[in-house]
């Protein structure tokens with residue numbers, strides 16, 4: 001008998017273990033001590049800049065394909081700042097990421113998967 005997807009307590013939750021690999025945009029987190037050049041960041045890179053055990057920044061390319069490198073602060077005394085969790089090597093960021101200029105993308109990153117925010121509802125890609 002095949003493994004059945006795990007039953008979830010809440011129907012709107014997604015069991016990320018059963019998502020196919022191609023839906024995972026950021027399969028792993030790279031921790032570096034020096035901020036890399038934007039040109040060295042590939043589409044599936046998710047880079048955390050850490051120095052002396054402190055996480056400072058997270059860098060990744062905008063998942064819409066516009067090529068813009070997004071850098072977000074993980075430092076609590078910065079506003080805005082984001083919280084990063086890593087599970088099975090895959091990143092989750094809260095709150096959502098909203099590009100107020102350029103492509104205006106608005107999305108969540110949850111377990112390496114990009115969840116786009118529509119105008120009125122969530123669209124899970």
Ligand SMILES: [Zn+2]
Pocket residue numbers: 062063064065066067068099103104105
């Ligand atoms: Zn974009």
